Amino acid sequence: MYVASMKSLPPLSPAEQALMDLIWQRQPVSVAALLDLVNADRSEPISRNTLQTQLTRLHAKGWLKADESERARLYRAAVPEKRGRGKILSELTQRLFGGSGLSLVRCLVEEGGLSDEEIRELREMIEKHGKGGKP
Secondary structure, X not given: OOOOOHHHOOXXXXXXXXXXXXXXXXXXXXXXXXHHHHHOOXXXXXXXXXXXXXXXXXXXXXXXXXXXXXXXXXEEEOXXXXXXXXXXXXXXXXXXXXXXXXXXXXXXXXXXXXXXXXXXXXXXXXXXXXXXXXX
16 A cells, blocks of 8 residues: 555655665565665665664655565565655755746756757657647
């Protein structure tokens, strides 16, 4: 069962968001497996205790579910990835662009944050949306 109201979810720190990205990709995931994933590209690895604290916070915030029916506790997202990323993007857009999606897209296009292929896809989505299609 997913969280009913996205508005009630507290915002994520950058570290929590990075963990949610890994959990969305690999769920269900154990603490040991998640620790390996988190530390894979780090020059200074985080400890198991630090990771467990972050997971406990995510669980308390309502972003994560813990399954204790197995020998090792497994974590799953309590929020579907698309909805979770939408909430994160909405907060980012509000914080950095005054709530303007156009300003966000303009920044991506003008600052080189989109490839030519992505711009082509964006044009196609805009055309489809303008013709009554779903965004």
